[in-house]
Amino acid sequence: MKNNITWHSQGVSKNEKSSIKNQKPCILWFTGLSGSGKSTIANAVECKLYARNRHTSLLDGDNVRHNLCKDLGFNHSDRTENIRRVGEVAKLMTDNGLIVLTAFISPFMQDRNMVREIFNDNEFIEIFIDTPLEECENRDTKGLYKKARNGELKNYTGIDSPYESPINPEIIIANSKVTVDEASDQVINYLLENKFLTI
Numbered sequence: 001m002k003n004n005i006t007w008h009s010q011g012v013s014k015n016e017k018s019s020i021k022n023q024k025p026c027i028l029w030f031t032g033l034s035g036s037g038k039s040t041i042a043n044a045v046e047c048k049l050y051a052r053n054r055h056t057s058l059l060d061g062d063n064v065r066h067n068l069c070k071d072l073g074f075n076h077s078d079r080t081e082n083i084r085r086v087g088e089v090a091k092l093m094t095d096n097g098l099i100v101l102t103a104f105i106s107p108f109m110q111d112r113n114m115v116r117e118i119f120n121d122n123e124f125i126e127i128f129i130d131t132p133l134e135e136c137e138n139r140d141t142k143g144l145y146k147k148a149r150n151g152e153l154k155n156y157t158g159i160d161s162p163y164e165s166p167i168n169p170e171i172i173i174a175n176s177k178v179t180v181d182e183a184s185d186q187v188i189n190y191l192l193e194n195k196f197l198t199i
Contacts, residue, residue, distance in 0.1 A: 022053075023054050023196060024195065025096075025098055026122075026125055027102065027115075028099065028127055029112065030042045031104065031128055031129065032129030032131060033105065034142070034156075034158070035131070035136035035141060036175055037183070038103040041173065041187070042060070042102070045184045045187045048188050056099045057099075058100075061105060064082070064104075069081075069082045080108065087115035087118055088118070094123060125190070127173065128166045128169040128172045129183075144156065
């Protein structure tokens with residue numbers, strides 16, 4: 001079937017689309033345990049980018065599970081497919097000049113590397129929200145850790161399914177030691193220092 005598919009070139013290039021936005025496209029990949037603060041920090045970063053008149057899109061793990069990936073479960077292969085789909089959608093968005101923010105547990109290093117490989121050099125920015133499991137359990141805003149500890153929820157990351165911490169992420173945020181404002185500034189500063197944003 002793939003032999004009958006041809007890539008359709010577009011008249012406006014990726015560089016042209018991003019240049020009118022005064023930004024370089026990239027993907028900000030927030031990873032960490034459930035309750036670590038991924039979505040909260042990603043949202044704060046997007047708000048700060050909006051305040052700078054930047055063009056963004058935010059993909060959140062729970063939201064994507066309501067539509068694009070609603071047919072997937074939480075076993076290993078389904079988690080991998082979930083991340084693959086998100087990576088491909090994010091790639092389409094960066095090809096249109098956007099800064100894409102994603103907030104996914106994405107527990108497996110191999111899956112995160114799979115997404116990194118589909119992006120151009122330096123476009124994939126891995127942001128490890130390094131919050132201790134104990135702190136995440138204390139927050140437990142959705143009550144999921146309690147269910148996992150009681151055996152009501154299987155394959156829960158950090159309890160009976162592993163989380164593989166990034167070895168060399170572009171950004172590490174120790175989220176038990178900083179405010180949301182400080183954490184989001186850390187990401188904005190990285191984008192400025194690496195010229196993803198033009199002042």
